[in-house]
Amino acid sequence: MVPISAQSAQPAVLVEELVAGYGGTPALTGLDFVAAPGERVALLGPNGGGKTTLIRTLQGDLTPISGTFTLRGIVGHVPQKSSGRNDWPVTALDVAICGTLDALPWWRVPGKAQRRAAREALEAVGLGERSSTPYGELSGGQQRRTQVAAALAGGASVLLLDEPFAGLDAVAADRLEKLLATLADSGTTLLIATHDLDQARSWEKVLCLNGEQLAFGPPEAVLTRQTLEATFGSDLLEIPGGGFMAPPHHHHDH
Amino acid sequence: MSHLASQFLHPFVQRASLELLLLCVTAAALGPWILMRGLGFFAHAIGTAAFPGLIAADALGIAPQLGATLGAMGVAAGSGVVSPTTRTGTRTALWLTGAMAVGALLASNISRPGAGVDSALFGSLLTSTTADLLTAAGAACLAVGAVRLGGPRWLSEGMLGRSWPFWNSALLGVVAIAVIAQLAAVGALLASTLLVLPAAAARPWASTIQRWAFVTGVFAVFMSLLGLTASLSFDTPPGATIALTAGLCVVGSLCARSVSRSISRAPIGGGGAAAMALSALIVTTVGCAQTTTPPVVATTPIIGSITQQVAGNDITVKTLIPAGADPHSYEPRPSDIDALSTAELLVRSGPGMDDWAKRAQDRAGGKATTLDLAAGLPIARNAAQFKSTDPHWFHDPRNIAAAAVTIGNALSEIDPTHALAYRARAGRLARTAADLDRRARRCVSKLKSGERNLVTDHDAFGYLADRLGLRIIGTLIPSQSTAAAPSPRALDGLARKIRSLGVKAIFPERAVDPRLAVNLGRQTGASSKEQLDADTLGAAGTRNGTWQGMWVNNVETLVSALSGGRVTCAITQNGGGSY
Amino acid sequence: MPAPFQWLLDPWQSAIVGPGAAVTVVVGASAAAIGCWVLLRDLPYAAESLSHGMFPGLVAASLLGIPIAIGGIAGLAVAAAAITAARRWVSPDNHSVAVAITPLLGLGAILALSGPVPPGVGDALFGDVLAADTTDLLTALVLTPVLLVLLRTAHWRLLASGVRSSDSSRMDTLVICLLVVATAMAAGSLGALLAVALIIGPASAAERMALRASTMLWLAAGIAALSAVVGIEVAWHAGIAAGPTIAICAIIPAAASALLLPKQITT
Known part of the structure; x- marks a missing residue:
């Protein structure tokens, strides 16, 4: 891995005056932010606030309505919880190998090199011993880490994670959190959609979204009562003894 | 048993086996993906949509193969169009029903096809030609290639939510081509049977896609060869028999799986193999079809009746379409092809009535002289609704009298020793016909x-x-x-x-x-x-x-x-x- | 009705058209209402193939010398049971329909050769609108209220299983049973092709027009009845076959709404 200091001159993610949405209707306006290599950026916002829209735009699924964005290196995407067919006879290794396809021309199929990259990626996410376990038999946290491994196997240096912690128990969430920290240390840039303010607080940057970009910056600057109320509305719960909690998360399958 | 073994020496049985093996390769490659992507209805619809294509081809005067392919491709394209707002099943059903309705309209009011059109294309496994084998081999290569290249992409769509529009269309296209390529050779029923059932039987035994494909291939070979053997043993149409044995194999596979799960992990393969071997043994030993191949073959019951009367006891006549059966939905049985391939004389009614006979004979590799009775009749009736001559000539006794004489002459040529008897019986039948004509x-x-x-x-x-x-x-x-x-x-x-x-x-x-x-x-x-x-x-x-x-x-x-x-x-x- | 539109009444003055049209309207409307659940539960393959499942029943009935109609209904019941079993044990996906129906077709074809079966026994699948008589109409009029009561009773349960996706296999079985009744009614009097068109077409159109499931059911029934009337009118004046024309009329609204309207209900 290249040392962070050598890269920090150039941003890994650069978004300028971006307006994004479906079919020409803006769902998200005024996006303007920069992330350096090795930074974890929390995407905070209510359901429908535009987190998934932003991820899908950066991923290239949606064409920006206006504005530009630049991503340095290969982008990997870890989709929402419900994706991934549990009923297909597929091993964790197969899933990780799938992540290498983006880099291959259409007539190539994954070969030895891709297989090795996939194994390494599974090792990196701590699933080296699970590589021949059927995907459907993995736990939720393991499935999520397999998805991360697929992105890493594709050589991603920017990871877009859509609600990776949704539905995980405390142990699994903790493991994933640690994995993300390790990845950030090794120079991977992570954009993570989340509801958990405490997590966001421990990361490098926070981006608040609710139909528009409300705030961007280090957590201590952004996570103020004022910004959070603008982001989540007045539903924000104040926790006795300091701190806030975002309204309970309702998961929707899309 | 030895009789059954000798059946496999027939070239038509060997070609059928080869055709089946090629079809099994396609099934092994595509079957798991058809199941994973929910394309069973799609495959079925393509096979069915060839029928309105045939009628349209008749109306437009183009080749039936082309019409069937266009019909099937039209429905494939219509139901394959990627539209996020209609379920694939609904879209397929709408396109299929629409195509069938248009076909029925064409058949009723515009083209008014004759009896043979519905089945003009649908071949039988037993009459596969070299061209059919080449087509099947081509389809198998295409399927294997497409799965090799597209498989990882389809997998990543299912597992990682990536979208590969080109490869999605490629999957639909290859499934469509596989069905259409098999249609002419083995018929719609068998084509969709082998693309879906082996993969369904193999699913509980597979933990990876590669293994699934392999087990699917094993099941496909087993089902189709067991079905073919049963067809030869009991003298039943092979397509229908394979469909039935395939269904039983799925049930057997599921039962064996649940038994092997409840016992332990050890006898997984053993139990399945034992069940397979047992059923194969039953089919091969129970089967007892003994056929002596007659030298004269007649196509329809009416032709069979007059030919048999002229032949008397001197020559056995085999009638292909059993009395009472529907000539429109005829699939040849092993004994039919056997008879066609060894017969010396094939007596036909004529165009518009048994057009399939010539084709079946060519494909069976027979060298029999064909006697087309409609060709030399005294009374030929032209009617606008029939493309050429009205094929129902046998409803005029004068034609029957003439046909009897023609048959008598033809039989005399292949069996000169009984020539006198044939001519005498032909004369008697002709007089009877004239008598019945007068009385009527x-x-x-x-x-x-x-x-x-x-x-x-x-x-x-x-x-x-x-x-x-x-x-x-x-x-x-x-x-x-x-x-x-x-x-x-x-x-x-x-x-x-x-x-x-x-x-x-x-x-x-x-x-x-x-x-x-x-x-x-x-x-x-x-x-x-x-x-x-x-x-x-x-x-x-x-x-x-x-x-x-x-x-x-x-x-x-x-x-x-x-x-x-x-x-x-x-x-x-x-x-x-x-x- | 003013003279210029007198021609619209022409078909209805024929004694041949009357019973068939009435049967199509009544049977079509209830088939289309059931079709809504067929679509919402993604069962069109079962709807399309169920009528073919009648074939071995028809053959067996004629071999045993019992009435063909009974054989057809028994065949339908066996086919429905086979589909349900395959969905339960093979896979809940659509291909289990193929697993259930193809062996039945093979069995029918083999049975048909085993004894004196009247030729064209499968043609019972190709009933004709114009062959419908008052018996068909009476059957339809008796069965339709039964179906409506069943639909009414099961409505919220069906809806709830769509929302919560609980006990969904039981609800699939229920819809397949309703489908058996609709197919028995429709395929016998109208023919298999028209039956499928009336089950799928109007429901597919209604799905895009209605915001609520109950509205969708009523709309589908209305579209089916309308397409029966329009189809007979068109077939009469164009001098073309009635059944296929009604089938096309039942599909056109679906095609038009697929092109023009966004989807409304997502269950």
Whole structure:
């Protein structure tokens, strides 16, 4: 891995005056932010606030309505919880190998090199011993880490994670959190959609979204009562003894 | 057992086995993906959509293969269009139903195809040609290649939510091509059977996709060879037999799996293999079809009846379409192909009636002389609704007399030692036909002019009407295709005509669902109870089990019903049962 | 009705058209209402193939010398049971329909050769609108209220299983049973092709027009009845076959709404 200091001159993610949405209707306006290599950026916002829209735009699924964005290196995407067919006879290794396809021309199929990259990626996410376990038999946290491994196997240096912690128990969430920290240390840039303010607080940057970009910056600057109320509305719960909690998360399958 | 083994020495059985093995390769490659992506209905729809394509080809005058391919491709493209707002199943159902409805309209009112169109393309496994084998090999290569390249992409779509529009279309295209390529060789039923059932049977035994494909291949080979063996043993049509054995194999596979799960992990393969071996053993030992191949083959029951009468006991005649069976939905059985490949003489009715016979004979590799009876007849009736000549020539006894002589000459050539006997029997049959002709005309002459109006299901009785001086004032169904249906105004017009002319009876054919005739009869007060035989006979030994019986029955029925019971005549009275 | 439109009444003055049209309207409307659940539960393959499942029943009935109609209904019941079993034990996906129906077709074809089966026994699948008589109409009029009561009773349960996706296999079985009744009614009197068109077409159109499931059911029934009337009118004046014309009329609204309207209900 290249040392962070050598890269920090150039941003890994650069978004300028971006307006994004479906079919020409803006769902998200005024996006303007920069992330350096090795930074974890929390995407905070209510359901429908535009987190998934932003991820899908950066991923290239949606064409920006206006504005530009630049991503340095290969982008990997870890989709929402419900994706991934549990009923297909597929091993964790197969899933990780799938992540290498983006880099291959259409007539190539994954070969030895891709297989090795996939194994390494599974090792990196701590699933080296699970590589021949059927995907459907993995736990939720393991499935999520397999998805991360697929992105890493594709050589991603920017990871877009859509609600990776949704539905995980405390142990699994903790493991994933640690994995993300390790990845950030090794120079991977992570954009993570989340509801958990405490997590966001421990990361490098926070981006608040609710139909528009409300705030961007280090957590201590952004996570103020004022910004959070603008982001989540007045539903924000104040926790006795300091701190806030975002309204309970309702998961929707899309 | 040894008899069965010897069956596999036949070239047609070897070609069928090879064709099946190629189909199994395609099934192994595509089956798991058809199941994972929910394309079972899609594959079925493509096979079914070839039928309206055939009718359209007949209407447009293009090759049936092209029409069927275009029909199938149209439905494939329509239901394959990636639209996020309609479920694939709904889209497939709408396109398929639309295509079938258009096909039925074409068949009823525009093209009015003859009887053979519905099955013009659908081949049988037993009549595979080298071209079929090459097509199947091509389809297998394409399927394997597509799965090799596309497999990882389809996988990443399912597992990682990536989208690969090109590869998605490629999957649909390859499945469509695989079905269409098999259609001409083995028919729609078998094509969709082998693409879905082996993969379904293999699913519980597979933990990875590669293993699934392999087990699917094993199951496909087992199912199809077991089915083929059963077909040879019991002399049943191979496509239908393989469909049935495949279904039983799925049940067997699931049972074996649940048993092996409940016992332990050890006998997984053993249990399955034992069950497979047992069923194979049962099929091969129980089977007992012993056929002596006769040197003369006739296509339809009517042709079989007159040929057998001329041949007497000197030569065995095999009739391909069993008495009473539907000539429109005929799939050859192993004994049929066996007979066709070794026969010395094939007696045909002629174009429009048994067009499949020539093709089946060519494909069976037979070298028999073909006797096309329609070619040399004294009476040939042209009718606008038939593409060339009306193929129902056997409803004129003068044609039967001529055909008997022709058959007698042909039999004399292949078996000169009994030439005298053949010629004598042919002469006797010709005299009988002339006699029955005379009696029938005498009987009909008792009808008044107003009682001579004939209404039937299909236009099959032109010769009979011409000969007996009856007027055909209308038919219920506009064409011979099973999908054809009448227009309400035409039927209303016919009902008015029936009422205004005071027609006393409407005659449904024995071979057709009589509901329409019964309904028209109820509306007009005409009787619709009496049925006529159009192009098939009753079972052997029954009153209408021979040509003579059919003719006598038809005429007596007509006369008595048309006169409202006023005139009855027993044509056979003096014949004394010699018919 | 003013003279210029007198021609619109022409078909209805014919005694041939009347019973068939009435049967199509009644049977079509209830088939289309059931079709809504067929679509919402993604069962069109079962709807399309169920009528073919009648074939071995028809053949067996004629071999045993019992009435063909009974054989057809028994065949339908066996086919429905086979589909349900395959969905339960093979896979809940659509391909289990193929697993259930193809062996039945093979069995029918083999049975048909085993004895004296009247030729064209499969033609019972190709009933005709114009062959429908008052018996068909009476059957339809008796069965339709039964179906409506069943639909009404099961409505919220069906809806709830769509929302919560609980006990969904039981609800699939229920819809397949309703489908058996609709197919028995429709395929016998109208023919298999028209039956499928009336089950799928109007429901597919209604799915895009209605916001609520109950509205969708009523709309589908209305579209089916309308397409029966329009189809007979068109077939009469164009002088073309009635059944296929009604089938096309039942599909056109679906095609038009697929092109023009966004989807409304997502269950």
